[in-house]
Amino acid sequence: MATIVDIATEKALEVKNFEFTYAGADEPNIKKLTMPIAKHSITALIGPSGCGKTTLLRSFNRMHDLYPGNKYGGEILFKDRNILGSKEDLIKLRTQIGMIFQKPTAFPMSIFDNVAYGLRLQGLKNKTELQDRVEKALQDAAIWQEAKDRLRHDANGLSGGQQQRLCIARAIAVEPEVLLFDEPTSALDPISTAGIEELVVELRKRVSIIIVTHNMQQAARVSDYTGFMYLGELVELGRTEELFVTPKEKLTEEYITGKFG
Amino acid sequence: MSAIIDKIFANATKFIAIGVLLLVAWIFTVLFEHSLESIEAFGFSFLTETKWAPNLEKFGALPAIYGSVVSTFLAMILAVPLAIGVAIFLSEIAHSKIKTPVGVSIELLAAIPSVIYGMWGLFYFVPIIRDIFGGIGISMLTAGIVLSIMILPFMAAVTRDAMNTTPDILKESAYALGGTKWDVVKDIIIPYAKAGIIGSFILALGRAIGETMAVTFVMGNVHKISADLTQPATSIPVTLANEFAEADSGLYYSSLFELSLLLLVISFTIISIAKFYFLRRKRIGQ
Amino acid sequence: MTHTQKRIITNKIVMFLSTLSALVGISFLLWILSILVINGIDALSMTIFTNGGAPPGNENGGLKHALIGQLMLFAYASLFGVPLGILAGTYLSEYGLKSKLAETIRDISDIMMSAPSIVIGAFVYAIVVAPSGQFSGWAGSIALMIIMLPIILRTTDDMLQLVPSTLREAAFALGAPKYKVIIQVVYRGAKAGVLTGVLLGVARVAGETAPLLFTSFNDNFLNTDMSQPMASLTVTMYNYATSPYEDWQKLGWAAAFILSMFILTLNILGRLFLLKKRGK
Numbered sequence: 001m002a003t004i005v006d007i008a009t010e011k012a013l014e015v016k017n018f019e020f021t022y023a024g025a026d027e028p029n030i031k032k033l034t035m036p037i038a039k040h041s042i043t044a045l046i047g048p049s050g051c052g053k054t055t056l057l058r059s060f061n062r063m064h065d066l067y068p069g070n071k072y073g074g075e076i077l078f079k080d081r082n083i084l085g086s087k088e089d090l091i092k093l094r095t096q097i098g099m100i101f102q103k104p105t106a107f108p109m110s111i112f113d114n115v116a117y118g119l120r121l122q123g124l125k126n127k128t129e130l131q132d133r134v135e136k137a138l139q140d141a142a143i144w145q146e147a148k149d150r151l152r153h154d155a156n157g158l159s160g161g162q163q164q165r166l167c168i169a170r171a172i173a174v175e176p177e178v179l180l181f182d183e184p185t186s187a188l189d190p191i192s193t194a195g196i197e198e199l200v201v202e203l204r205k206r207v208s209i210i211i212v213t214h215n216m217q218q219a220a221r222v223s224d225y226t227g228f229m230y231l232g233e234l235v236e237l238g239r240t241e242e243l244f245v246t247p248k249e250k251l252t253e254e255y256i257t258g259k260f261g
Numbered sequence: 262m263s264a265i266i267d268k269i270f271a272n273a274t275k276f277i278a279i280g281v282l283l284l285v286a287w288i289f290t291v292l293f294e295h296s297l298e299s300i301e302a303f304g305f306s307f308l309t310e311t312k313w314a315p316n317l318e319k320f321g322a323l324p325a326i327y328g329s330v331v332s333t334f335l336a337m338i339l340a341v342p343l344a345i346g347v348a349i350f351l352s353e354i355a356h357s358k359i360k361t362p363v364g365v366s367i368e369l370l371a372a373i374p375s376v377i378y379g380m381w382g383l384f385y386f387v388p389i390i391r392d393i394f395g396g397i398g399i400s401m402l403t404a405g406i407v408l409s410i411m412i413l414p415f416m417a418a419v420t421r422d423a424m425n426t427t428p429d430i431l432k433e434s435a436y437a438l439g440g441t442k443w444d445v446v447k448d449i450i451i452p453y454a455k456a457g458i459i460g461s462f463i464l465a466l467g468r469a470i471g472e473t474m475a476v477t478f479v480m481g482n483v484h485k486i487s488a489d490l491t492q493p494a495t496s497i498p499v500t501l502a503n504e505f506a507e508a509d510s511g512l513y514y515s516s517l518f519e520l521s522l523l524l525l526v527i528s529f530t531i532i533s534i535a536k537f538y539f540l541r542r543k544r545i546g547q
Numbered sequence: 548m549t550h551t552q553k554r555i556i557t558n559k560i561v562m563f564l565s566t567l568s569a570l571v572g573i574s575f576l577l578w579i580l581s582i583l584v585i586n587g588i589d590a591l592s593m594t595i596f597t598n599g600g601a602p603p604g605n606e607n608g609g610l611k612h613a614l615i616g617q618l619m620l621f622a623y624a625s626l627f628g629v630p631l632g633i634l635a636g637t638y639l640s641e642y643g644l645k646s647k648l649a650e651t652i653r654d655i656s657d658i659m660m661s662a663p664s665i666v667i668g669a670f671v672y673a674i675v676v677a678p679s680g681q682f683s684g685w686a687g688s689i690a691l692m693i694i695m696l697p698i699i700l701r702t703t704d705d706m707l708q709l710v711p712s713t714l715r716e717a718a719f720a721l722g723a724p725k726y727k728v729i730i731q732v733v734y735r736g737a738k739a740g741v742l743t744g745v746l747l748g749v750a751r752v753a754g755e756t757a758p759l760l761f762t763s764f765n766d767n768f769l770n771t772d773m774s775q776p777m778a779s780l781t782v783t784m785y786n787y788a789t790s791p792y793e794d795w796q797k798l799g800w801a802a803a804f805i806l807s808m809f810i811l812t813l814n815i816l817g818r819l820f821l822l823k824k825r826g827k
Contacts, residue, residue, distance in 0.1 A: 061437055068356050091551060095439040105434035108452040117448070118438035123550020167434070174438065263724040270726035274638035277631050278652050281696060285655050288670045288693075295673050346568025354562055355569075363573065365818075370576045372814045374754025376781050377803050380788045381579045384796075410575050417572065439551075441558035464661060471663025473757035474781075478789065498665050498757065505672065505761040506682075521669035525662065532661045536654065 002234045003248040004035065005225070012178055012208035013037040013060065014077040020055055023069025029055050030232045032074070037178075042200065042209040044223035044240065046216055048260065052232040053212045057180050060210065061097045062090050078178075095122065097178040098171035098207075103187045104163030106155035111147050114155045114166055118174040133173055140206075141169035142199055161192025168199060172207070179203065181211040185218065197222050216256060220244050228252045292522040298515035307519060313484035313500075315508070320516035322523065324484040328401065328496035329524075332480070333470045335405025335490070336412060341462060343409075344416035351417070352424045352450075353442055364421065371414035379478035382407035387479055394491040397481075402490040404480040404499075411475040416465040423457030424450050460539025467531035471524060473498035497524045587804020590797040600767035600778070603792035610802055612769040616778035617806075619771065620684060620763055621753060624691035628752075629745055632696050636703025641729050653704065656697035667693050668758035676762060684773035687763025695752045702744025703737075710736040743817040750813035754806060756781035780806045 014037070020030040030052045037043050045053040055064075062083065064070040075082040083093055095118065107114050115134040116124075124130055134151075138144040143165040150157075155166055164184060171179060181200065185193040200209060200222050213219050219226050220240060227237040228251075236249045247253040254260060299307060299320060310321025351364050386407060391398030427450045435445045451458065481493025482503040495503075497520050508514045598609025635652070643649025667690050675686040710733050718728040734741070756779075764776040765786055780802045787799035 063433060063437065066433065066436055091439045091441065091555070094437055099434070099437040101430050101434060101437075103430055105428075105431050107431065107435065107449055109448075117435070121439055121444060121551070121554065123553075170438065263727075267724045267726045270729070271638075271642055274634045275642060278635040278638035278643065278700075279648070280631075281635055281700060282652055282655055284693065284696075285659060288667070291670055291673045292666070343568045343572045346565040347572045349561075349565040350569035354566060363569075367573075367576070369811055369814055370580070372750060372754075372810055373579075373807055374756065374781065374810065376754065376756040376784055377583060377807060378579065380784065380799065380803055381582060383788060385578075385582060410579070413572050414576065441554055443558040443561040444554060446561075468661050471661075471665070473663065473665045474785070477785075498663060501665050501669065502757060502760055505669065506764060518669060518673065521666045525666045528661070528663050528666075529658055532658045536657055 003236045005238045007036050007038045010039040011036045012039040017074035019073030020059055021071040033234050035234050035237055038225055039208050041224040042204050042222055043225040044219035045212045045227050046219050047229035051229040053229050054182055057182055057212045060180055061094050061099055095174050096176050098176035099180040100167055100171055100184045102183045104160055104167055106163045106166055110152050111155045112151040115170050115173050137169040137173035140172055141165045161188050161195055164196055178208045183212055292518055295518035296515055296522050298512055299519040302512060311486055315513050318512050322520055324486050325495050325497045325500045327486050328494040329470055332401055332404045332408055332496055336408035336469050337466055339409035340413050340416055343413055344420050347417035348420035348424055349446055351421045367414045368418050371418055375411055375472055376474040378407055378411040378475040383478040396491050399479055399481040399493050400491045401494040404476040407475050407479050408469055412465045412469050419461035420458055423454040423461055427453045456539045460535045463535035467528050471528045473502050477502045583804055583807055586800035590801035595801050599769045603795050608798055613778040613780045613783040617780040620687045620779055623688035624695060625749055628692035628695035629699060632699025633703045636700045639704040640707035656701050659697040664694050664755055665757035668762055671762045682764035682776040684763050684777035687759045690758040690762045691752045695748050698748035698751055699744055703741050706737045706740030706744055707733055739820045743820045746813045746817035750810045753810050756785055
């Protein structure tokens with residue numbers, strides 16, 4: 001059994017006996033995983049590649065449903081319901097739980113249209129309101145200064161770090177309650193990375209954040225809680241400062257001291 | 262010794278490669294030379310004259326040009342939506358278990374010679390058109406439909422390939438904002454793959470306009486301009502296929518050569534637009 | 548109705564229409580394929596391969612003349628077209644590289660690959676048939692060769708470029724002259740790809756009808772003299788199918804079936820070679 005620290009605050013999500021099997025695989029990729037996710041906090045998921053951290057992350061917004069044959073088991077509770085149910089409204093779920101990817105994914109349209117995209121999907125047509133919400137999202141994502149004079153320009157003209165912040169702006173424009181970050185800085189240079197990390201910490205005030213990272217320093221720098229996963233199971237979930245200093249599990253200690261990875 | 266062979270090999274390959282360019286230039290020159298008699302006799306009116314009467318030594322290409330344009334246009338109108346539908350189905354809807362077999366069969370169908378589409382048209386499709394619209398069933402409409410079926414596999418396959426160039430992560434990003442499949446197709450995939458999709462349509466257009474065998478069976482080779490699509494008609498390649506082996510005078514031949522030259526120039530232009538404007542060649546290593 | 552509900556309904560409609568158009572498209576294609584197989588198999592018999600053409604009404608008509616004619620036209624076209632295409636492709640990939648000349652040759656070949664084949668027939672008519680005063684097998688072969696050339700040239704070029712340059716450099720480092728590097732290292736590395744290109748190019752040409760109509764023309768009897776008009780499966784198919792005689796039409800379907808199977812086999816073989824290469 002995993003060592004799981006008590007979470008003092010409210011929970012944003014609760015994973016209970018969760019299992020996940022990829023299409024065509026015999027063995028589940030994630031086995032009987034139980035884990036709380038604290039509200040208005042940053043939870044980092046770390047672990048060697050193939051441990052299932054990204055698979056778990058992509059289950060929170062049911063991204064796996066895009067590819068046929070994948071199977072979920074157990075429960076993920078969000079707002080008192082199990083989001084793994086077959087009747088779950090995926091469109092609504094995905095507006096409540098946003099996602100940022102490994103690489104910046106600016107859509108082939110202008111900066112403004114990128115940020116307005118999710119809002120327009122929800123039916124927001126009022127020009128001034130769109131304008132306001134886009135501006136606010138860009139400000140919150142700390143890219144307003146760089147983008148304000150070229151809102152109508154193609155978003156692919158921005159640098160990698162700027163594009164990733166644009167993607168964050170796009171995600172927070174629809175005001176999700178949870179944001180999933182899938183190794184958001186793996187394609188960025190150190191300076192852009194620092195900028196994104198700062199932004200993530202800032203965003204915690206408004207959304208609950210789960211961040212998958214292969215970079216332990218990053219987890220230590222930004223997160224409140226850290227979960228260490230190994231071979232599809234959660235080994236330990238602790239307060240970040242405790243987990244990195246005094247891990248309770250031997251396996252965690254071996255991983256963070258670099259004995260394997 | 263090695264050095265000499267090396268030089269010979271290098272120059273031989275270069276010579277042959279340049280030969281390909283010269284061959285193309287030669288094709289244009291020969292067609293032009295053989296068209297001269299007709300060009301001198303009719304001048305520009307060759308393109309605007311509606312009468313094609315070998316017995317009177319009068320040759321006007323307008324009916325053939327009209328037929329080429331209309332039959333190709335019909336084919337495109339029918340094939341484009343179908344090709345987009347098939348491509349969306351193959352890239353976004355189909356389960357992976359049927360995606361591959363259906364995709365491969367469509368590619369294989371693109372390899373079936375056009376003469377077979379023509380035969381199918383003549384024996385199986387002409388009677389249907391005859392039953393619905395009356396007349397003999399050999400018509401502009403029949404030609405357009407058969408042509409559309411013939412270019413469909415090619416068009417669907419290349420449209421799908423263009424759509425598949427959209428990175429998964431970009432599509433996932435749109436789904437992650439609550440987009441539906443159609444939202445993702447129209448807002449992400451189509452804008453992303455726009456150039457490739459339009460390019461492949463134009464390329465298909467270029468092929469359709471030069472297509473001979475699929476239409477020769479079902480068009481009738483009648484040099485008449487009629488707004489009634491259920492009437493027999495002709496096109497440039499249909500005229501060439503039917504009359505080249507039978508032409509009996511210098512002027513008749515020359516007119517057919519002028520038609521060939523015209524067809525080559527039209528196709529060359531359309532294909533060049535597709536290639537240079539929309540489908541910049543992917544160069545390996547770039 | 549909320550905007551999102553509208554989106555969901557629109558999505559369902561469009562997905563339905565796409566699936567429907569896929570079904571329509573695929574059923575048309577299945578229709579063609581099934582009549583090809585049904586009529587083809589129905590018309591197949593041993594006599595088709597042993598007997599030559601016969602006048603309509605004669606039960607003993609076969610396709611031997613067209614099969615042999617087709618093979619000869621095709622063999623001579625490949626005999627020249629394949630090596631010339633490979634050598635020209637070699638120039639582009641190994642010597643021309645990104646030079647202006649090489650790029651122009653690539654562009655023009657790309658265009659020629661989609662150019663109307665009947666025009667090539669007209670060209671060959673002008674340079675071969677008209678001067679010699681008669682239709683001939685040679686004229687047909689030359690037309691097919693011209694059509695084949697750009698296809699083989701471009702696939703060879705692409706496939707040779709896939710060979711990693713480190714492989715070439717390693718061979719050069721051992722002191723091998725360039726032609727030996729190309730023949731012993733580059734060709735060997737790109738073997739499967741080039742073979743695929745050749746198979747697909749040859750398959751493309753095998754179904755050509757238009758450029759043969761007024762070059763090799765046709766002959767309803769067996770002829771192996773390349774300087775005379777020569778039967779081919781495709782032109783025979785065209786003539787028989789458009790004839791009013793039922794037994795000829797039947798033979799036309801048999802020819803269509805044989806030709807399609809031949810072309811599909813070449814295509815499938817080509818794909819298998821590529822798959823095998825990727826599998827390595």
